[in-house]
Amino acid sequence: MKFLDTRSPDFQAELEALLAFETAQDPKIDQIVADICADVQKRGDAAVVEYTNRFDGTSAQSFADLTLSQDDLKAAFARIPADIQTALKTSAARVESYHRRQKLESWTYEDEDGTLLGQQITPLDRVGIYVPGGKAAYPSSVIMNAMPAHVAGVKEIIMVVPTPKGERNDIVLAAAFVAGVTKVFTIGGAQAVAALAYGTESVPQVDKITGPGNAFVAAAKRRVFGVVGIDMVAGPSEILVIADGTTPAEWVAMDLFSQAEHDEIAQAILIATSQAYLDEVKAAQEKLIAEMPRRAIIEASLGNRGAMILAKDLDEACETANYICPEHLELSVENPQEWAKKIRHAGAIFMGRYTSESLGDYCAGPNHVLPTSRTARFSSPLGTYDFQKRSSLIQVSEAGAQKLGKTASVLAHGESLTAHARAAEFRLKK
Amino acid sequence: MKFLDTRSPDFQAELEALLAFETAQDPKIDQIVADICADVQKRGDAAVVEYTNRFDGTSAQSFADLTLSQDDLKAAFARIPADIQTALKTSAARVESYHRRQKLESWTYEDEDGTLLGQQITPLDRVGIYVPGGKAAYPSSVIMNAMPAHVAGVKEIIMVVPTPKGERNDIVLAAAFVAGVTKVFTIGGAQAVAALAYGTESVPQVDKITGPGNAFVAAAKRRVFGVVGIDMVAGPSEILVIADGTTPAEWVAMDLFSQAEHDEIAQAILIATSQAYLDEVKAAQEKLIAEMPRRAIIEASLGNRGAMILAKDLDEACETANYICPEHLELSVENPQEWAKKIRHAGAIFMGRYTSESLGDYCAGPNHVLPTSRTARFSSPLGTYDFQKRSSLIQVSEAGAQKLGKTASVLAHGESLTAHARAAEFRLKK
Numbered sequence: 001m002k003f004l005d006t007r008s009p010d011f012q013a014e015l016e017a018l019l020a021f022e023t024a025q026d027p028k029i030d031q032i033v034a035d036i037c038a039d040v041q042k043r044g045d046a047a048v049v050e051y052t053n054r055f056d057g058t059s060a061q062s063f064a065d066l067t068l069s070q071d072d073l074k075a076a077f078a079r080i081p082a083d084i085q086t087a088l089k090t091s092a093a094r095v096e097s098y099h100r101r102q103k104l105e106s107w108t109y110e111d112e113d114g115t116l117l118g119q120q121i122t123p124l125d126r127v128g129i130y131v132p133g134g135k136a137a138y139p140s141s142v143i144m145n146a147m148p149a150h151v152a153g154v155k156e157i158i159m160v161v162p163t164p165k166g167e168r169n170d171i172v173l174a175a176a177f178v179a180g181v182t183k184v185f186t187i188g189g190a191q192a193v194a195a196l197a198y199g200t201e202s203v204p205q206v207d208k209i210t211g212p213g214n215a216f217v218a219a220a221k222r223r224v225f226g227v228v229g230i231d232m233v234a235g236p237s238e239i240l241v242i243a244d245g246t247t248p249a250e251w252v253a254m255d256l257f258s259q260a261e262h263d264e265i266a267q268a269i270l271i272a273t274s275q276a277y278l279d280e281v282k283a284a285q286e287k288l289i290a291e292m293p294r295r296a297i298i299e300a301s302l303g304n305r306g307a308m309i310l311a312k313d314l315d316e317a318c319e320t321a322n323y324i325c326p327e328h329l330e331l332s333v334e335n336p337q338e339w340a341k342k343i344r345h346a347g348a349i350f351m352g353r354y355t356s357e358s359l360g361d362y363c364a365g366p367n368h369v370l371p372t373s374r375t376a377r378f379s380s381p382l383g384t385y386d387f388q389k390r391s392s393l394i395q396v397s398e399a400g401a402q403k404l405g406k407t408a409s410v411l412a413h414g415e416s417l418t419a420h421a422r423a424a425e426f427r428l429k430k
Numbered sequence: 431m432k433f434l435d436t437r438s439p440d441f442q443a444e445l446e447a448l449l450a451f452e453t454a455q456d457p458k459i460d461q462i463v464a465d466i467c468a469d470v471q472k473r474g475d476a477a478v479v480e481y482t483n484r485f486d487g488t489s490a491q492s493f494a495d496l497t498l499s500q501d502d503l504k505a506a507f508a509r510i511p512a513d514i515q516t517a518l519k520t521s522a523a524r525v526e527s528y529h530r531r532q533k534l535e536s537w538t539y540e541d542e543d544g545t546l547l548g549q550q551i552t553p554l555d556r557v558g559i560y561v562p563g564g565k566a567a568y569p570s571s572v573i574m575n576a577m578p579a580h581v582a583g584v585k586e587i588i589m590v591v592p593t594p595k596g597e598r599n600d601i602v603l604a605a606a607f608v609a610g611v612t613k614v615f616t617i618g619g620a621q622a623v624a625a626l627a628y629g630t631e632s633v634p635q636v637d638k639i640t641g642p643g644n645a646f647v648a649a650a651k652r653r654v655f656g657v658v659g660i661d662m663v664a665g666p667s668e669i670l671v672i673a674d675g676t677t678p679a680e681w682v683a684m685d686l687f688s689q690a691e692h693d694e695i696a697q698a699i700l701i702a703t704s705q706a707y708l709d710e711v712k713a714a715q716e717k718l719i720a721e722m723p724r725r726a727i728i729e730a731s732l733g734n735r736g737a738m739i740l741a742k743d744l745d746e747a748c749e750t751a752n753y754i755c756p757e758h759l760e761l762s763v764e765n766p767q768e769w770a771k772k773i774r775h776a777g778a779i780f781m782g783r784y785t786s787e788s789l790g791d792y793c794a795g796p797n798h799v800l801p802t803s804r805t806a807r808f809s810s811p812l813g814t815y816d817f818q819k820r821s822s823l824i825q826v827s828e829a830g831a832q833k834l835g836k837t838a839s840v841l842a843h844g845e846s847l848t849a850h851a852r853a854a855e856f857r858l859k860k
């Protein structure tokens with residue numbers, strides 16, 4: 001891991017270099033994705049079947065071979081070990097409970113003239129959830145994407161998940177069963193995104209697509225944005241741990257590993273206020289790395305993008321965190337709730353020594369789909385609110401129309417919009 | 431205006447054709463915008479000054495010539511007529527009052543094990559507001575974009591507005607003064623969007639860009655999405671009026687005109703339950719069109735994209751509205767609140783005969799930045815919530831870590847993420 005010191009005159013430059021990540025859109029990928037999207041829009045099912053067979057090494061004859069029913073999901077659930085069944089149910093129940101508290105409710109009020117104002121909240125009709133296949137297939141992601149939609153009241157939740165070489169992941173399908181997914185298509189890539197966005201003979205058009213994917217999926221989501229809603233275009237996963245030295249060094253070392261094991265471009269950063277504690281964590285890492293099956297990935301990730309930062313005090317550590325805007329922030333300190341108040345930008349804040357990021361990843365309740373790459377400056381965790389929308393409500397009373405009409409008329413004439421002005425003036429008493 | 435009848439076997443096909451609008455991204459515009467963005471990112475102020483002089487016909491020597499201070503805005507406010515000053519203040523006050531009700535608040539709760547869960551709400555630090563210049567300069571849009579940011583608690587609100595041939599619109603600048611804008615740069619186009627997204631020597635990098643613009647602005651917003659947040663990519667403006675025949679036909683005729691006068695691609699649709707009423711509105715239009723300064727635009731818009739639809743009853747009219755997902759929906763009917771409950775997709779619902787869309791456009795309180803082109807299926811009016819974001823809060827208690835740790839461990843092993851499992855297991859009592 002790199003070592004940075006906030007006292008160094010080069011600290012800000014070094015920090016910027018550490019966080020830099022090339023996110024430029026690849027024009028070649030864009031072109032391939034544009035062609036696939038256009039083809040799926042034009043030829044529907046036939047195009048999706050062809051691309052799926054070509055890219056996923058499957059041999060589907062028709063779309064029916066790529067379709068799973070509720071019964072298929074139930075059967076997958078029945079096949080998995082009992083302890084995983086229980087864990088999926090526990091996780092889903094906790095995620096459901098937390099997300100119920102996020103649900104938006106309609107509201108109205110009347111002003112002094114009897115004019116009613118408010119907002120009507122409705123769920124989306126139908127959403128699509130993209131779940132990556134193959135090695136990076138995460139059942140927990142199924143729960144984290146489907147459950148908020150379910151809680152929001154979305155009637156149809158369509159999941160797509162590619163099955164490279166036809167291999168289905170029973171735990172992923174079981175998670176879909178537990179999380180209330182309506183239907184699953186075993187398709188992926190840009191062709192799956194296009195099918196959900198435009199609809200085909202077999203795939204109903206959805207209103208929004210959420211869920212992570214590779215560069216092709218990200219490019220396709222960006223392309224269909226506007227035709228349907230999308231969640232966000234996720235970058236590499238990140239953790240920032242701020243430690244005051246009161247948490248066992250081994251715990252913090254393992255928390256950093258848990259981020260680094262995702263992939264080589266994941267980022268794990270530790271800020272502490274004493275060199276001695278940084279050394280302790282380093283020693284713990286050296287001891288613990290031996291027992292890690294994903295050792296090579298962890299070493300690559302920490303070597304390329306990991307860092308330990310020595311800060312003067314916790315105030316400075318929090319300021320640095322606000323610049324980093326981490327996806328996951330562990331405040332492994334005493335009185336973490338006080339320090340959390342100083343945090344302006346973070347996807348999720350894990351407070352206190354018992355709150356390892358992994359508890360939040362799986363089952364604490366909050367969502368694990370979080371803003372990455374400094375986008376916590378302007379975006380939020382995936383939530384129930386992402387599957388609801390608002391309609392403004394306005395019912396102007398006759399009295400209200402007299403007052404508002406005059407103001408609207410003046411402003412409309414100021415914008416040379418005469419019909420706007422006249423429409424307001426018609427409502428004035430003669 | 432076209433005429434459609436829901437009883438026709440071709441109705442659905444005709445409706446789809448009516449709503450169809452080519453929104454394909456133009457690869458030529460994309461390329462020009464990509465080049466401008468890259469150049470601004472590289473050369474900063476100098477590039478912005480060059481593009482501004484070239485595209486806006488200005489002769490700025492340096493960035494200082496493109497910068498307006500609070501004093502400049504105040505001076506503009508002082509120069510405009512008193513009735514417009516008052517109208518701007520009235521509008522801003524009503525918009526502020528409504529948007530205060532939208533403000534999200536932080537919340538937490540404890541589960542039965544003493545684990546704290548919740549969400550911390552924070553405002554964005556700094557936002558950019560794009561305001562079109564020239565003929566389509568709308569002071570009301572300044573209020574509708576800036577006020578929600580102001581209410582959310584955003585500290586810096588940076589506005590950009592092009593001034594073709596150096597011509598400044600005093601009412602636009604006065605609206606910026608009233609709505610609490612921090613600073614104005616007289617720049618526009620892709621170069622303004624790029625300057626806000628990446629920052630230059632003079633323009634501070636913002637966290638989100640909102641506001642409407644032409645095709646170049648839309649392409650630039652789409653491109654920088656991810657580096658900064660954006661609101662939405664707006665399409666042509668639309669109104670759908672559902673009338674039961676109890677509203678004076680002239681009022682409805684003028685409401686349709688008020689949408690149509692925006693531009694040739696705006697869309698105005700009327701659904702009524704009797705042919706006689708449709709005929710009345712048509713006759714009213716023929717009478718009223720003569721007094722419209724923007725007659726040519728209105729006729730082009732209604733001719734190209736306008737329609738009258740005869741429906742069997744109001745239930746069917748509401749179902750059709752849910753397919754159209756209009757930006758503006760007028761329920762010009764008796765008991766409009768009952769009918770509003772049947773509406774699943776609309777940007778704003780204007781209820782009752784006194785609620786002309788224009789009252790909502792200027793001063794009723796709700797925002798006039800609304801989802802267009804059927805995107806009300808998945809998106810919402812611009813609001814205070816667009817300038818706030820959420821961070822999940824989790825503080826697992828020692829007791830909570832015992833239960834959650836087991837579930838997390840099972841699921842992490844199921845995903846072959848050993849470090850995730852070990853981090854949870856470390857928190858279990860030995």
